[in-house]
Each structure stands twice: as C-alpha cells, then as structure tokens.
Amino acid sequence: MKNQKIIIIGGGVIGLGIGWQLAKAGADVTIHERAEVGRGASWAAGGMLGPIAEAHIDELDLLKLSNQSLDRYPEWVDELEAETDMRIGYRAEGTLIIGIQPDDKYQLEHAYNLYNDLGLNVEWLSGDEARKIEGALSPYVTAAIRCETDHQVDNRLMTQALKRAYEARGGEMHHNSPVKKIVIENGNVRGVQTLEGFQSADVCILAAGCWSGQIDGLPETIIPPVRPVKGQMLALQMRKDMMISNVIRTVKARYPMPVYLVPRRDGRLVVGATTEEMGFDTDLNVGGIYELLHGAFEAVPGIYELPLIETWSGLRPGSSDNAPILGKTPVENLIYATGHYRNGILLTPITAYEVSKLILTGETPDTIAPFHIDRFSKE
Amino acid sequence: MKNQKIIIIGGGVIGLGIGWQLAKAGADVTIHERAEVGRGASWAAGGMLGPIAEAHIDELDLLKLSNQSLDRYPEWVDELEAETDMRIGYRAEGTLIIGIQPDDKYQLEHAYNLYNDLGLNVEWLSGDEARKIEGALSPYVTAAIRCETDHQVDNRLMTQALKRAYEARGGEMHHNSPVKKIVIENGNVRGVQTLEGFQSADVCILAAGCWSGQIDGLPETIIPPVRPVKGQMLALQMRKDMMISNVIRTVKARYPMPVYLVPRRDGRLVVGATTEEMGFDTDLNVGGIYELLHGAFEAVPGIYELPLIETWSGLRPGSSDNAPILGKTPVENLIYATGHYRNGILLTPITAYEVSKLILTGETPDTIAPFHIDRFSKE
Numbered sequence: 030m031k032n033q034k035i036i037i038i039g040g041g042v043i044g045l046g047i048g049w050q051l052a053k054a055g056a057d058v059t060i061h062e063r064a065e066v067g068r069g070a071s072w073a074a075g076g077m078l079g080p081i082a083e084a085h086i087d088e089l090d091l092l093k094l095s096n097q098s099l100d101r102y103p104e105w106v107d108e109l110e111a112e113t114d115m116r117i118g119y120r121a122e123g124t125l126i127i128g129i130q131p132d133d134k135y136q137l138e139h140a141y142n143l144y145n146d147l148g149l150n151v152e153w154l155s156g157d158e159a160r161k162i163e164g165a166l167s168p169y170v171t172a173a174i175r176c177e178t179d180h181q182v183d184n185r186l187m188t189q190a191l192k193r194a195y196e197a198r199g200g201e202m203h204h205n206s207p208v209k210k211i212v213i214e215n216g217n218v219r220g221v222q223t224l225e226g227f228q229s230a231d232v233c234i235l236a237a238g239c240w241s242g243q244i245d246g247l248p249e250t251i252i253p254p255v256r257p258v259k260g261q262m263l264a265l266q267m268r269k270d271m272m273i274s275n276v277i278r279t280v281k282a283r284y285p286m287p288v289y290l291v292p293r294r295d296g297r298l299v300v301g302a303t304t305e306e307m308g309f310d311t312d313l314n315v316g317g318i319y320e321l322l323h324g325a326f327e328a329v330p331g332i333y334e335l336p337l338i339e340t341w342s343g344l345r346p347g348s349s350d351n352a353p354i355l356g357k358t359p360v361e362n363l364i365y366a367t368g369h370y371r372n373g374i375l376l377t378p379i380t381a382y383e384v385s386k387l388i389l390t391g392e393t394p395d396t397i398a399p400f401h402i403d404r405f406s407k408e
Numbered sequence: 409m410k411n412q413k414i415i416i417i418g419g420g421v422i423g424l425g426i427g428w429q430l431a432k433a434g435a436d437v438t439i440h441e442r443a444e445v446g447r448g449a450s451w452a453a454g455g456m457l458g459p460i461a462e463a464h465i466d467e468l469d470l471l472k473l474s475n476q477s478l479d480r481y482p483e484w485v486d487e488l489e490a491e492t493d494m495r496i497g498y499r500a501e502g503t504l505i506i507g508i509q510p511d512d513k514y515q516l517e518h519a520y521n522l523y524n525d526l527g528l529n530v531e532w533l534s535g536d537e538a539r540k541i542e543g544a545l546s547p548y549v550t551a552a553i554r555c556e557t558d559h560q561v562d563n564r565l566m567t568q569a570l571k572r573a574y575e576a577r578g579g580e581m582h583h584n585s586p587v588k589k590i591v592i593e594n595g596n597v598r599g600v601q602t603l604e605g606f607q608s609a610d611v612c613i614l615a616a617g618c619w620s621g622q623i624d625g626l627p628e629t630i631i632p633p634v635r636p637v638k639g640q641m642l643a644l645q646m647r648k649d650m651m652i653s654n655v656i657r658t659v660k661a662r663y664p665m666p667v668y669l670v671p672r673r674d675g676r677l678v679v680g681a682t683t684e685e686m687g688f689d690t691d692l693n694v695g696g697i698y699e700l701l702h703g704a705f706e707a708v709p710g711i712y713e714l715p716l717i718e719t720w721s722g723l724r725p726g727s728s729d730n731a732p733i734l735g736k737t738p739v740e741n742l743i744y745a746t747g748h749y750r751n752g753i754l755l756t757p758i759t760a761y762e763v764s765k766l767i768l769t770g771e772t773p774d775t776i777a778p779f780h781i782d783r784f785s786k787e
Contacts, residue, residue, distance in 0.1 A: 265694060312715035315644060315701055319712075322698040333698075336691035337719065 033057070033231030035388065036221055038208045038244065040066035042184070042373060043366050044236035045191035046381030047388075052198035054389055059230075060200065061223055063207035063240060067188035070238050070373055073262065073343020075291050075301045076184035078102060078375045081149045081176040082124055082278050090399045091352040092147065095372060097396060098379035102180065105378035112197065113190045118183025118294050124276040125159055126174040127166065129283075129327050134171060136280045141174050150178055163275050165329045181276050181291055184374045211235070211246040211363065218363040222246075232388060234364045238346040239309075241367040251402055253354050255368045257309050257344035260302035261317035265325075265335040267296045277328055288324030290332075298335070300325045311342045345370050355384060355400040356393050364388065365402055412436070412610030414767065415600055417587045417623065419445035421563070421752060422745050423615035424570035425760030426767075431577035433768055438609075439579065440602055442586035442619060446567035449617050449752055452641065452722020454670050454680045455563035457481060457754045460528045460555040461503055461657050469778045470731040471526065474751060476775060477758035478557065484757035485561070491576065492569045497562025497673050503655040504538055505553040506545065508662075508706050513550065515659045520553050529557055542654050544708045560655050560670055563753045589625040590614070590742065597742040601625075611767060613743045617725035618688075620746040630781055632733050634747045636688050636723035639681035640696035644704075644714040646675045656707055667703030669711075677714070679704045690721045724749050734763060734779040735772050743767065744781055 035051060037044045040062030051058045060066075077083075080095035106119045128137035144151040152175040159173035160166045166173075196202060203223070210222035211233060220229035222245075235241055239257035267273070277290040291299040303317040318340060325332055348354055348368030353376060355366055366384050369376050383394045393401075414430060416423045419441030430437045439445075459474035485498045507516035523530040531554040538552035539545045545552075575581060582602070589601035590612055599608035601624075614620055618636035646652070656669040670678040682696040697719060704711055727733055727747030732755060734745055745763050748755050762773045772780075 266691075312645075313717075314713055314715050315705065316712040318716055319698070319701040319705065322694050322701070326694065326698065333695040334693055336693050337697055338692075340716065340719070 034229065035059070035232045035234065036061065036228060036230035037234045037236055038221065039235070039237035040202065040204060041069050041071040041236065041238055042067070042188055042191060042377045043238070043369060043380055044234070045188065045195050046377045047234060047236065047366060047384050048200045049191055049195040049198060050381050050385035051388060052195055052200040054385065056389070058200045059228070060195070060202050061206045061208050061221065062202070062204045063237070064205060066192055066202060066204050070343050070345055071188045072185055073260065073341060074184045074374050075262065075289060075299050076182050076374050077124070077179070077276055077289065077291060078181055079124055079176065079179040079276070080375065081144060081151060081179050082126055083371060084144065084147060084149065086143060088351060091372070094379060094396065094400070095375055098376045099178065099180070101378040101382065102182070106182070109187070109190050109194055112194045115186065115190045115193065117186040117190050119180065120182070120294065121180045122275045123175060123177040124179035124278060125163060126176065126278045126280055127159060127170045127328060128172045128280050129167065129169050131171060133280045133283065136282045137172055137174065140280060144174065151176055163273055163277065165271060165273050165331050166277070167328060167330050170328070179276065182374060183293055187374070208237070208244055211244055213246055213360055213363070216359070217361040232362045232364065234366055234384070236366040238367060239344045241346065248360070250406060251358050251360065253365060253367055253402060254349040254405055255346045255354070258347040258370070259305040259307045259310060259342060259344055261313055261321065261342045262299065262301040262340070263318060263321055263337060264339040265298040265300065265332055266338045267292060267298050267335060271331040271335060273298070273329065279324055279328055283324070285320050286324065288321055288328065290325055290329060297338070298332070309344065311344065313340050313342055346373070349405065353380065353400055354402050355380060355397040356387060358402050413608065414438070414611045414613065415440065415607060415609035416613045416615055417600065418615035418617060419581065419583060420448050420450040420615065420617055421446070421567055421570060421756045422617070422748060422759055423613070424567065424574050425756045426613060426615065426745060426763050427579045428570055428574040428577060429760050429764035430767060431574055431579040433764065435768070437579045438607070439574070439581050440585045440587050440600065441581070441583045442616070443584060445571055445581060445583050449722050449724055450567045451564055452639065452720060453563045453753050454641065454668060454678050455561050455753050456503070456558065456655055456668065456670060457560055458503055458555065458558035458655070459754065460523060460530060460558050461505055462750060463523065463526060463528065465522060467730060470751070473758060473775065473779070474754055477755045478559070480757040480761065481559065481561070488566070488569050488573055491573045494565065494569045494572065496565040496569050498559065499561070499673065500559045501654045502554060502556040503558035503657060504542060505555065505657045505659055506538060506549045506707060507551045507659050508546065508548050510550060512659045512662060515661045516551055516553065519659060523553065530555055542652055542656065544650060544652050544710050545656070546707060546709050549707070558655065561753060562672055566753070587623055590623055591625055592739055592742070595738070596740045611741045611743065613745055613763070613767070615745040617746060618723045620725065627739070629785060630737050630739065632744060632746055632781060633728040633784055634725045634733070637726040637749070638684040638686045638689060638721060638723055640692055640700065640721045641678065641680040641719070642697060642700055642716060643718040644677040644679065644711055645717050646671060646677050646714060650710045650714060652677070652708065658703055658707055662703070664699050665703065667700055667707065669704055669708060676717070677711070688723065690723065692719050692721055725752070728784065732759065732779055733781050734759060734776040735766060737781050
C-alpha cells in the first residue's frame with residue numbers, strides 16, 4: 030500500500046504516531062485534525078505507563094497489549110528523541126500504589142494478590158519501607174505496592190515531538206479541519222468530506238478519539254462504540270524541599286476516588302483524575318478539584334504549600350469494553366485506531382508500529398488481532 | 409489648587425476615583441500606573457460593602473468611615489453609571505453571616521453581641537429562618553446574623569467604569585509607567601521620576617496600594633507602613649437551580665478559615681479569601697484553594713457540581729492598624745490615599761469625594777482627619 034494516498038482522521042498521539050511511522054516508510058500521508066493538533070486527550074493525559082496499576086481481571090487481552098507496548102517504549106523514545114532532537118520526559122522511577130490508614134488495607138491486599146496471580150512484577154512494602162523510597166509520603170500511608178516497571182512520559186512533550194517528527198518526514202497536516210463524513214462506495218473507502226470539500230484517499234485511518242463515533246458515513250454496525258469520559262486534573266509546582274520522583278497512586282477503589290501524582294522532570298506535579306460520564310462537557314467543577322486536592326493531600330501532605338499552576342480537563346475515548354479498537358474493518362481500506370480510553374499514551378508505540386505495519390504489508394499483526402471492531406458484533 | 413498639575417501614583421479604584429472627581433472639577437490630572445490599570449487589588453477584590461461584617465471592637469474610627477462610605481454608595485453608583493452608561497453590579501440583598509454545626513455558636517453569639525453594642529443593624533436568625541431567605545444554605549447551618557445593609561458591588565465593573573469616567577472627563581492615563589521616585593525639595597513635592605524621566609507636578613497623590621512603601625524619595629518617617637496581604641480566591645458559575653442572592657459569610661474565627669460567597673448578577677459566584685503574609689508572592693497554592701472549596705462547600709453544599717471558572721490571587725494593601733492612610737503629609741502638596749486593606753472597594757466613594765475636596769479646597773474634611781500618616785508617629 031506504500032504508494033497510496035493515506036488520510037488519518039485525528040491529530041492526537043495515535044494519529045501522529047501512525048502518521049510518523051508511515052511517512053518514515055515513504056508513504057503519502059495527510060492528517061485532518063478537527064481542532065488544534067495534539068490538544069485533545071493527548072494533551073490532557075497524565076502520561077502514566079502503568080500496565081500493572083491499570084490491570085483488571087476482566088481485561089487480560091488489554092494487559093498483554095499494554096505490556097507489549099511498554100516493552101517497546103525505550104526503543105520508541107530513543108527513535109523519537111533522535112529524530113527530533115527533543116527530550117520527552119521518559120522516567121523509569123516506577124510507581125507506588127499506596128494505602129492510607131487501615132481503611133485501604135483490604136483493597137491493597139486484593140490488588141496485590143491479583144497482580145501476583147497475573148505474574149506481574151510487584152513488591153509489597155510496609156508504610157516505612159515506602160517512605161524510605163519516597164520520603165514525602167504521609168505518615169498515614171500504612172502499606173504500598175511497588176511497581177518498578179510502571180513508568181511515565183511527558184505526554185505533552187511527546188505529542189510535540191511526534192508532530193515535529195511527522196512533519197519532518199513529510200507528513201501533511203491540516204488543523205481546524207474536521208472530517209464531516211467518511212465516503213464509502215461499494216464497501217470501499219473513497220475519501221473524506223472536510224470543510225474544504227471531498228478529499229480522496231486510498232486508505233483512511235480513523236483515529237479521532239472520543240469523536241470517532243460522531244463522523245457521518247459509516248454503516249451503523251461499524252460505528253465505533255467510543256464515548257467521552259471526562260477527567261479533571263491539575264498541576265502543582267514542586268520545590269526542592271517538596272519533591273517526589275516516583276509516580277504515586279492511591280489504591281483503585283478508594284472513596285471518594287483514587288488519585289495519582291505524576292512528577293515531571295521540569296518540577297510539575299500532575300494530579301489526576303476524575304472519571305465522569307458527562308458527554309462532551311469539559312467544565313471544571315468544585316467537586317472534581319476538591320476531591321483531587323483532598324486525595325493528593327492525604328497521600329503527600331507537603332503539597333499543601335505548593336503553588337497550583339494549572340487546572341484542566343479532557344475527554345478519554347472510552348470504548349464499551351475499555352480496550353482500543355484497532356485494525357481492519359468490514360469496509361475495505363478503512364482502518365480503526367481509536368478507543369484507547371485511559372491507556373492512549375501507554376499504547377501509542379504498539380498502535381503506531383503495528384497499525385503502520387498492517388497498512389504497509391496488508392497483513393494484520395497478531396498483536397492487534399484481538400482488537401478488531403468486529404468483536405462487538407460477535408454473538 | 410484647581411489649575412495646578414496633579415499626578416496620581418496608582419491606577420486602582422482609589423487613584424481612579426480621586427482622579428475622576430478631580431477631572432470632573434476641571435483639574436489637570438495624570439495617573440501613572442505601574443502595570444495595567446485596575447488589575448491590582450481593585451480587580452482581585454470580592455466587592456463586599458460590609459462595614460458590619462468587617463467591624464472590630466478596636467477599629468471604631470474605621471467603622472465610622474466605612475459607614476459613611478456605604479451611605480454614599482447609592483449616590484456614587486448613580487453618578488458613575490450615569491456618566492458611563494454602564495451598570496456596575498451594585499446589589500442590596502444584604503449579607504448573612506452563618507454558623508455551621510454547634511461549633512460556631514459561641515463565635516456567632518459573640519459577634520452578634522458586639523454588633524448590638526455598636527448599635528449596628530443586625531438580626532439573629534435560626535438556621536431555618538436563614539434557609540427561608542437563602543434556600544441553598546446547608547442543613548448544618550444552625551444560626552445566622554442578617555446584615556441587611558451590608559451590600560456588594562462588582563468591583564471589576566466598577567473599575568472599568570471609573571477608568572471610562574476618568575478618561576471621558578479628560579484625565580490622562582499612563583499604564584506600565586511605574587513611579588520610581590517622588591521628588592521632594594525643601595519640604596515641597598516637585599514631581600515624580602518615571603521610566604520616561606522627571607514629570608513635574610504641583611500636587612502628588614500616593615495611591616499605589618501595597619506598593620506605596622516601595623517608592624524612593626520619601627523621608628523615612630513618612631514612608632507609609634503598607635504591606636501586601638495575599639488573598640487567594642476563586643469563582644464558580646451558578647446555575648438556575650443553584651443560585652444564591654445574598655452575600656454569605658462564615659463566622660470570622662472559623663477554623664481553618666472563614667470564607668465568603670458573593671453572588672454576582674451575571675451568575676458568577678466569587679469565593680474568597682485566604683489572608684496570608686507572604687510578601688509580594690501571588691502564587692495560588694493547594695492549601696488556599698482547598699480550604700476555600702471546603703469552606704464554601706460546608707456553607708452551600710450545592711456548589712459541588714458548579715463549574716470552577718477562575719482562580720486568582722491579589723495583594724491587599726494592609727496598613728499597620730488596618731485603617732487607610734488619607735490626606736496631608738508633612739511634605740507640602742504630597743497627599744496619601746493608601747492602605748485600604750480589606751475595605752478598598754467599600755471606602756472608594758468616601759476617599760474619592762473627600763480627598764478630591766481636600767485638594768480642591770486645601771481644607772481637610774473632618775471625615776478623613778483621623779487617618780493622617782502622622783498617627784503612626786504619635787508618642
């Protein structure tokens with residue numbers, strides 16, 4: 030398919046990542062982004078690369094894919110940084126999942142047993158052992174699970190780098206260019222309708238995140254079941270005397286909600302995130318900000334004096350089984366790469382490498398085979 | 409003094425208010441504002457006109473001045489709105505000072521007794537009576553003091569209107585024009601030094617808020633004892649089903665800090681404020697925002713779902729006795745109008761009317777006589 034015209038719908042990390050790999054292989058690629066490039070979920074995300082902390086007993090295919098993507102992260106970062114002469118804030122300090130007060134103990138033990146059953150690389154720590162690793166943790170942290178392989182990357186830097194790498198390889202970019210319709214004839218994709226008119230294409234890749242189900246022209250049976258899942262977040266500015274280096278997460282079932290703290294190399298401390306079914310609403314509200322601050326404060330009391338430097342929200346592209354929708358569709362040359370939900374940053378390398386391979390070779394790699402859209406129509 | 413050249417240092421509500429009155433009387437007035445006009449404390453303030461809620465047993469002169477200024481507010485608003493064809497959001501619904509849970513009862517009774525001793529117009533309400541007036545109050549509000557005469561104005565609109573009125577009357581405005589030095593010769597003011605050089609003046613009015621003590625050239629004994637007192641604030645967007653109309657204040661000695669909620673006509677709900685001795689630091693921090701949200705949520709639980717639309721901070725010009733510094737100084741033709749601390753918006757009319765009268769007539773009105781700088785040098 031190398032000499033064909035390829036259109037990618039969506040200029041987030043997924044669209045950019047695939048586009049970069051295709052452009053690098055010499056393909057003719059154009060991205061149409063509805064708004065500003067890389068300002069959707071790619072910009073809003075926390076950047077955690079946490080297959081373990083995100084693992085769920087009912088999502089074993091996703092866990093496998095996540096681990097495969099994490100394995101390719103060092104190669105991905107090296108390649109991207111070398112091509113762009115940028116640093117994208119990859120940090121390998123690992124993650125501590127903490128329990129606070131005796132209340133969290135049952136949940137933390139439950140998680141630890143699950144991780145062990147799944148053969149994941151985790152270590153049980155007492156509160157004191159956890160504080161030896163991360164001195165700013167609250168004295169009320171009673172135990173922790175250490176996930177040394179759950180890393181992080183600065184997703185905003187990665188997005189900028191991907192844009193630069195994509196364009197340097199000759200990829201074409203149209204921002205503020207929403208695709209209104211995917212044009213299909215006789216079971217074959219023909220192109221897309223944008224504000225400027227019809228754009229013909231041999232291959233179309235739908236990578237429009239939570240907007241993927243909003244585009245006209247798809248047969249009803251293959252409209253991707255992707256919805257926006259709102260997350261509110263904020264960032265603090267760390268100081269020399271109030272600095273953490275591991276990702277800190279409170280245990281999943283925490284009341285009223287779990288939080289994470291992601292320390293960036295530049296001193297920003299990203300705190301997230303609410304999980305709200307609110308449609309396309311992105312308003313920040315009192316409850317969200319309040320619970321984030323409350324949760325972060327319980328985990329690391331020293332944040333109390335830190336400056337709050339940013340509040341924002343974003344929309345995760347949640348699929349109906351929390352796993353991404355990847356690969357071929359019943360429409361010839363229409364490829365999906367969407368629905369990455371909470372794991373878009375983590376899953377970017379595997380998605381970019383494997384979907385571009387699919388397009389260049391015509392063959393679906395085994396890696397992504399379980400994630401076809403047709404899984405939703407199975408009886 | 410009418411035909412003399414007058415320079416006002418500071419383009420906040422105080423400088424603008426005096427300048428407007430002087431320009432209206434035909435005087436030749438120039439304002440030098442260090443940054444953007446009206447973006448200091450005038451912009452950051454809550455806009456409460458609350459002599460009662462701010463009353464303190466040790467500040468009876470200030471209480472008298474505050475009441476005099478409040479009495480002139482309707483006239484002030486009419487005059488300003490008529491000259492500018494703007495509405496500045498004056499609201500006369502009054503203020504409820506509330507006690508939450510039994511904990512606040514002692515403090516609320518203490519305040520009520522003080523207000524009665526001072527002959528102020530207050531009414532004691534049960535929690536149910538308070539909720540009849542403001543239905544969104546928490547069921548845990550156990551009692552309240554109603555201050556029908558503690559009103560509010562939209563300080564940002566008032567500042568814009570003052571700028572418009574001042575300029576329409578021929579007042580000259582220099583923004584981003586910090587005054588480095590007040591030039592004094594033989595006990596007489598001669599003008600000011602700005603980035604553009606020396607500007608001669610017959611009269612100088614120092615109205616530079618918390619920066620008033622930072623300007624060179626003043627004899628050490630009359631440097632105004634004004635310091636920045638940081639306040640962090642935020643604004644929510646009310647909805648039809650979550651709307652309040654009175655100013656709500658929690659009782660003064662509340663732990664960890666009292667808050668106020670000021671409902672604007674445009675649906676914004678302003679929540680303030682921390683009181684922090686942090687020098688010129690204006691960073692927002694976790695503790696401040698968290699306690700504001702916590703306090704507001706305890707008073708009016710329904711705010712939980714409201715969008716947070718803005719966070720900001722400002723610097724109150726706090727004098728060493730909390731009262732403003734007004735009128736003549738030992739330097740001939742150097743006039744002070746600074747140090748208004750928490751009451752700058754409330755005290756703007758009386759300051760503008762009386763300081764401009766002083767300048768136009770040469771006579772100090774009785775109203776402002778107790779607020780001269782020389783009170784700090786008395787033995």
